[in-house]
Amino acid sequence: MSTSLNLFNGFQDYASLQAAIQRKKAAGLSLSRARQIIVYDITQTYFQVLLKRELLKIANENLSSSRDQLQLTKRQYEIGIKPVTDYYQQQAETSNSELTAIKADNQLQQSRLELLRRLRIEPSEEISIAGITVDSLMLLPVNLDRDSLLSQGFAQRKDLESSLSSTSAAKWDVTRAAAQRYPKVDLTFNLFTGGYPYYATTAAVPPSSYDYPPLTDQFSDLVSYSLGLSLNWTLFDGFITRNNVEQAKIAYLNRGLDAADLKHDIAIDIQLAADSYDAAFSRIETAKKGLQAAEKAFETVKRKYDLGAASFVESNGAKAALVSAQSEYSQATYNLALQKNILDFATGSISPD
Numbered sequence: 001m002s003t004s005l006n007l008f009n010g011f012q013d014y015a016s017l018q019a020a021i022q023r024k025k026a027a028g029l030s031l032s033r034a035r036q037i038i039v040y041d042i043t044q045t046y047f048q049v050l051l052k053r054e055l056l057k058i059a060n061e062n063l064s065s066s067r068d069q070l071q072l073t074k075r076q077y078e079i080g081i082k083p084v085t086d087y088y089q090q091q092a093e094t095s096n097s098e099l100t101a102i103k104a105d106n107q108l109q110q111s112r113l114e115l116l117r118r119l120r121i122e123p124s125e126e127i128s129i130a131g132i133t134v135d136s137l138m139l140l141p142v143n144l145d146r147d148s149l150l151s152q153g154f155a156q157r158k159d160l161e162s163s164l165s166s167t168s169a170a171k172w173d174v175t176r177a178a179a180q181r182y183p184k185v186d187l188t189f190n191l192f193t194g195g196y197p198y199y200a201t202t203a204a205v206p207p208s209s210y211d212y213p214p215l216t217d218q219f220s221d222l223v224s225y226s227l228g229l230s231l232n233w234t235l236f237d238g239f240i241t242r243n244n245v246e247q248a249k250i251a252y253l254n255r256g257l258d259a260a261d262l263k264h265d266i267a268i269d270i271q272l273a274a275d276s277y278d279a280a281f282s283r284i285e286t287a288k289k290g291l292q293a294a295e296k297a298f299e300t301v302k303r304k305y306d307l308g309a310a311s312f313v314e315s316n317g318a319k320a321a322l323v324s325a326q327s328e329y330s331q332a333t334y335n336l337a338l339q340k341n342i343l344d345f346a347t348g349s350i351s352p353d
Helices: 010-080 084-119 134-138 146-156 158-181 215-221 239-306 310-345
Strands: 001-009 184-192 222-234
Touching: 010 084, 010 158, 010 310, 084 310, 134 158, 134 310, 146 310, 158 239, 239 310
Parallel strands: none
Antiparallel strands: 001 184, 184 222
8 A cells, every 4th residue: 555645846736726716706706796787687677667667657647638638629629619620630649649658558568578587487477566756766865975986896896806816816826837846745655565375386396385374464464664755856847837837927917907907997887877877866857847847838738728729739739748748757767766776786786685
């Protein structure tokens, strides 16, 4: 029996272990980032469903208003208050409202199916999608600390941490490749034993045999040991070690450049997300003012139209402006939720749990 224990090999085994540990860590961090991407994608699709549902609600309310206006215009035409052209125009406007509602419903169904696709739920299964309130969005912080966001992103981004771990593993690969330059010291241990079952002569004399102790006794009595220390040192290998070390250094430099590029991209992503987040608040305020003005304008024009003091074109224009303002306000509201989700994703604040 023989065994050998390596005492020194230029720290090759230690470097291999450390590189493996860093790569395992990098793989776990990549998995965490992949989970964040899944949460981010599902959340974005969820907000799209809520937005499309709100737009469908606005389209249905507009359709209901158009139908009521059509009935009113028909009665006014029948008693001679409105000309027949206003009645026909209102019919066309009601048809356009129906078409808008159909399109909005189709877009809602598409967004819903996209959400089910990401959730891996059967399309035929009915699910209840909870909504959010505008008041909850207004509780979000208005002013952002850019420096704090950058520090948060550099500290929490799992992909950056994974890239740094991969860089560390590549650095240990350099140490492992350079280990071939050093001697290798091994401690060896050997155990020998043996025995003979019998011994017979084959000479011309009458055969005779000799009795030996049992094999078990021979094995225990004929044991010998040896302990050795060996040193191997490759003095020249045709520059193979040098080539391996240079390749490992190049891989290490590339991993370092990848990490630096990723850190630069993270800074830009956070800056863009913060700018869009700030713009989302401004968009809500502008859309809110536009909605209030459109509501007042529509109420004024509608009263004048009902009394015959305004034309159908004026009434229809005011109504179209109101619907557009309502849609813009809804989009601005959910855009804030989308931008907040993007900002959380850019800073790595999304929790997969």
